[in-house]
Amino acid sequence: MLFSTFVYSTLLPAVFAKVQFLGVAIAGGDFGCQIDGTCPPGSAQLPLSNGPAQMNHFVKDDGINLLRIPTSWQFLVNNQLSGELDTSNLSKYDQLVQSCLSTGAYCMIDIHNFARWNGQIIGQGGPTDEQFASFWGQLASKYATNNKIVFELMNEPHDLDVDIWTQTCQKAVTAIREAGATSQMILLPGTNFDSAATLVSSGSADALLAVTNPDGSTDNLLLDIHKYLDVDNSGTHAACTTNNIDAFTTIAQYLRSKGRKGLISETGASSDASCMTAFCAQNSFINTNSDVFAGLVAWGAGSFSTSYVLSLTPSNQNGRLVDNALMKQCVLAPWNNSDSDNGAAPAPIPASTMTSLTPTISSTALIITSTLLSTSAALLTTSLSPQQSSSIKDSQPSINSNVLVLTDTLQDSTMATLAIATGSPPSPSGLGGLLTAQPNDPLPTMTQAPASATSAPANAAGSVSARELFLWGIVFIAAISLI
DSSP states (O other), X not given: OHHHHHXXXXXXXOOSOOOSEEEEEEESTTTTOOTTSXXXXXXXXXXXXXXXXXXXXXXXXXXOOEEEEEEXXXXXXXXOXXXXXXXXXXXXXXXHHHHHHHTTOEEEEEEOSTTEETTEETTTTSSOHHHHHHHHHHHHHHHTTOTTEEEEOOSOOOSSOHHHHHHHHHHHHHHHHHTTOOSSOEEEOOHHHHBTTTTTTTSXXXXXXXXXXXXXXXXXXXEEEEOOOSXXXXXXXXXXXXXXXXXXXXXXXXXXXXXXXXXXXXXOOOSSHHHHHHHHHHHHHHHHTTTTEEEEEEEXXXXXXXXXXXXXXXXXXXXXXXXXXXXXXXXXXXXXXXOOOTTOSOOOOOOOSSSSEEEEEOSOEEEEOHHHHTOSSOEEEOOEEEEEOSOTTTOXXXXXXXXXXXXXXXXXXXXXXXXXXXXXXXXXXXXXXXXXXXXTOBOOXXXXXXXXXXXXXXXXXXXXXXXXXXXXXXXXXXXXXXX
């Protein structure tokens, strides 16, 4: 165990990781809101009766630790743009927030106005920056002493000048901090409905990451990220046409290069067969890149019925709340089946399991299994670079460099995990077995016989170098001596 701890903490970056926060949206307060920012207060359907039970179930039974609670600007001020927070409506909304806090989870305040008030863009012809900042200052003042409150400045801005919008966000951040909420997370949303696919290309990410706290720091200021999986990114269609790994790869690489983090505060899919594959793949990828993605919030439950196309609302079975298959398999499983590293180290980018990509391994892979190190899971380090392929079903991973395998027998669950991460599991080769591969050779499958442990590496690109063998020989000797 001493040696395995050394490998985990020193030799290799964390691979099987998970995001710090996993959440669900408890919707209803946003009902009636349109993308032009029209949100009639009377249309809101806060889940005051079933919401608390759902939240308790998600936290206590599922282990979820973040709940997103949408509302609207109009509801909280009772349609009085320049007014104070409405006591009656705020009290109703606060019932949900307090129910959330009582579970021990983090609670996200989501203003679901699309950066608008009744058709006019905030700070760009509509409500002034000062009105928006005043609103957020009042709201932050109410929750300033609770560090488990998360402030999402705005749901899905769109069709606006992102540089001007950034100035609006800066004033809101300053108002929140000056109201006494000095340490809570604040999410900064970009244009084009905050889509992961365009946050970088639109300039939103660059602009928003320039927003600072009053002291000039960027502590707990995170990039807000949304993405759906249907044909137009609207979350209104049952079929999933992408697993979004391309989009999340781009934003992950960007955040990593900037030393910053983002949080996916809204993503969802239906229970269609296409989504059971794609949504699971997307969420596994997000968890794997927990060094830059702090959390993932799935849409949605609350006032949605179980028949809603993207429903994650649990059903009541004999007085007990039960999650649907989508929730179990694509939200909870990718998180629960991962090891948490709290984002401590950059994770490699796994291959897509749906998009038309041919993953290519471009660096040495090391696999040390449970029998050798007396650990519960194998370790894998690899760097995958996608290449376009004309056919999904005919695409096959290929190897550009070295693969070194030290393994005996992998458990089926571990093999499945490695298959997700690499596109195909490695073949077991016996203790100390070495597998060398030439460039563009297909990744070996379970049925392929590995090379003998005593066979010499080929003298060609893709073979294991003498230096690598020497170094891993030392590792192997240390393992044997310490077991």
